[in-house]
Amino acid sequence: MAELIIILTILIPWFGGLVVWAVGDQHPNLQHRLAAGFSVLGGIISLFLLMYIQDVPVVRVDIGGVFGSFTLVPDGLGVYLAIIAAVIGSLAVIFSNNYMKGEAQLGRYYSLMLLFIGAMVGLVLSGSLLFMFVFWEITAFCSYALISFHNDDPKAVYGGIKALIMTQIGGVGLLLGALAAYAYLGSYQINDFIANTAEFPTGVLAVIAFGFLVAAAAKSAQVPFHTWLPDAMEAPTPISALIHAATMVNAGVYLLARFFPAFEPVSGWTIAVMTVGLLSALMAAILAAGTYDLKRTLAYSTISQLGYMVYAIGVSGIYASQFHLLSHSVFKALLFLGAGAVIHAVGTRNMREMGALGKSMRFVAIVFVIGTLALAGLPVTNGFFSKELVLEAGLNHGAAWAYAGMLIGVAITGYYSIRMVRLVFFNPANSSKQPHPTGLAMRISLAVLAVGTLLTWLLAGPFSRMLAGSLPYHRLEPESTLDVVLEVLTNPTTWITVLVVLFGISLWFLRGRLAGLIHALQPLNRLTNQDFGFEWLNRQIIRITNRVATTLRKTQTGQLNWNVFGIVGALVILLILIVWIG
Amino acid sequence: MNLSIETIALVGVIGLLGVGLYGLLISRNLIKIVVGLQILVKAALLGIVLAGKINGQPLLAQSMVITIIVADTIVAVIGIAMIVQIRRQLGTLDVSELSKLKG
Numbered sequence: 001m002a003e004l005i006i007i008l009t010i011l012i013p014w015f016g017g018l019v020v021w022a023v024g025d026q027h028p029n030l031q032h033r034l035a036a037g038f039s040v041l042g043g044i045i046s047l048f049l050l051m052y053i054q055d056v057p058v059v060r061v062d063i064g065g066v067f068g069s070f071t072l073v074p075d076g077l078g079v080y081l082a083i084i085a086a087v088i089g090s091l092a093v094i095f096s097n098n099y100m101k102g103e104a105q106l107g108r109y110y111s112l113m114l115l116f117i118g119a120m121v122g123l124v125l126s127g128s129l130l131f132m133f134v135f136w137e138i139t140a141f142c143s144y145a146l147i148s149f150h151n152d153d154p155k156a157v158y159g160g161i162k163a164l165i166m167t168q169i170g171g172v173g174l175l176l177g178a179l180a181a182y183a184y185l186g187s188y189q190i191n192d193f194i195a196n197t198a199e200f201p202t203g204v205l206a207v208i209a210f211g212f213l214v215a216a217a218a219k220s221a222q223v224p225f226h227t228w229l230p231d232a233m234e235a236p237t238p239i240s241a242l243i244h245a246a247t248m249v250n251a252g253v254y255l256l257a258r259f260f261p262a263f264e265p266v267s268g269w270t271i272a273v274m275t276v277g278l279l280s281a282l283m284a285a286i287l288a289a290g291t292y293d294l295k296r297t298l299a300y301s302t303i304s305q306l307g308y309m310v311y312a313i314g315v316s317g318i319y320a321s322q323f324h325l326l327s328h329s330v331f332k333a334l335l336f337l338g339a340g341a342v343i344h345a346v347g348t349r350n351m352r353e354m355g356a357l358g359k360s361m362r363f364v365a366i367v368f369v370i371g372t373l374a375l376a377g378l379p380v381t382n383g384f385f386s387k388e389l390v391l392e393a394g395l396n397h398g399a400a401w402a403y404a405g406m407l408i409g410v411a412i413t414g415y416y417s418i419r420m421v422r423l424v425f426f427n428p429a430n431s432s433k434q435p436h437p438t439g440l441a442m443r444i445s446l447a448v449l450a451v452g453t454l455l456t457w458l459l460a461g462p463f464s465r466m467l468a469g470s471l472p473y474h475r476l477e478p479e480s481t482l483d484v485v486l487e488v489l490t491n492p493t494t495w496i497t498v499l500v501v502l503f504g505i506s507l508w509f510l511r512g513r514l515a516g517l518i519h520a521l522q523p524l525n526r527l528t529n530q531d532f533g534f535e536w537l538n539r540q541i542i543r544i545t546n547r548v549a550t551t552l553r554k555t556q557t558g559q560l561n562w563n564v565f566g567i568v569g570a571l572v573i574l575l576i577l578i579v580w581i582g
Numbered sequence: 583m584n585l586s587i588e589t590i591a592l593v594g595v596i597g598l599l600g601v602g603l604y605g606l607l608i609s610r611n612l613i614k615i616v617v618g619l620q621i622l623v624k625a626a627l628l629g630i631v632l633a634g635k636i637n638g639q640p641l642l643a644q645s646m647v648i649t650i651i652v653a654d655t656i657v658a659v660i661g662i663a664m665i666v667q668i669r670r671q672l673g674t675l676d677v678s679e680l681s682k683l684k685g
Contacts, residue, residue, distance in 0.1 A: 559677070559678065560606065560615065560677055561606070561607055561608065561609075561610070561677075564603060564606040564607045565607055567603075568603050568607065
């Protein structure tokens, strides 16, 4: 039974994708309903996985040869991420029923989305490194194809290709690590690898560890690979909510958490992870505070929140990081879908052209404010509890300077959260346009996510027991919800953090009086306009690559004689090498 | 000097290979290129026959080679036919002047 359910969780979305594609674009209403039906079915079936949590493979297919075995392991870490992918995926599809109404080529849209959902479930449940890599690349492809969904828009195509190239860099790191592990172990099984890390030479283990860190940083849009995520915002908003906030970008964090017991002994690895998280959290928060594009603001805040999770893994807070991942998936999907409803209604992403939408879009305003409270980490939302757990882990096990840096990040988070809400909903109206009403499908998705944002912290106990029970190498302690809540509420650092958030919020209201300070920060503003020089770095890399390509192109004359000369030359060199070495 | 049949065949393979590659390397005339290509293929065929003899499966190797000769003849025929057409249409057989197909 467990076998059937775990396979259906992957195959139902994929089958649905095929069906929607086969229906054809001349029946858009049928496509909407079919896509929603299949994704909801997949979401419901994924919930049944909760009954079969275990740390041994339930599906094992021996491919043979160098490919090893394809296994699916429903352990706690994988199952909850699979549920996030399937459930939030189905909500995003339902939301699309309104959002994408009247768009052309819905077949491509929905089938890629369903392909993505299945691949994401496969990624987190796969017990084999090689097949994890395969699913990893499928998600990267879907991400690329959906960012460039409006493929007549040069900006969308640019963003898609940028995302593809940058996540490929990470894919190379993952493949390198997987192959090195196979070379030494003769098996791709993740659990074998974690159990046998003592047998690896230190250097090889370090290569795997840092290869995976590169993979995680590229996939989760962490410094220095973060620049693809803001440009990925050209995607339709449900895609941004699903792929670039709730699921795919978490794959990197998942990878780090999964392999944490194996890489913890590698010297410098935890420090590197912590630093990457800290830099991402801080820099992205500053960038979010300076942009006027609603979706880009949310994208930067996603990078920042993913930075918190990576930081938590660097300070051994696996449970805290995963709990924050759960909270973040729910509230960030809510924020993105809320932003989607706003963008759909007013037809612009520029926050300066919005304002006073609080009256005309009361429902969206309420759920958006709930999401923002969770983002800022204010009670009693899921973001409050999970962020406190992250910071507590940072204070207990991490360096003090890093904790201080994270607190600054918390303050800036408060600042940009209130700025976003005020600009969009409660400023004087800057536009006389009458917003479109919010559709029923949109309201359903938003309501479910808003309730989730308010309530998922109640799952802290079962979630902890689930992770502790099925991850033997992570040495997690099961805790009850009451323990977690009491721990958070009685800890003085919690209230320091809340004060810091309120300080950040008050900065927004006092910004008129702080004109001198703002003026002093002008150089910082110039720096943020160029994304701290990372965009410049990207452009330089592209320029150098192009120049090298142009130079090397001269060797491709298209002349037969020259090509034969190349073949013979290479043959001679190889023969000389063989004679010389042998 | 005691030369076995294998050694002689191996020298033949290497010699044909060298002649074929040399022909491809220096010739600009399309017909000479086809001739060079054919010599190169014959080197490979001789190599297969030799390998069959060494492995003790001469019949398998020979039947494979016969098949390849048939296929290869078709390649040569089509090549020559195209060359004839090129000569008729463009008036030259020099590859460096035939840049019209260059993408």
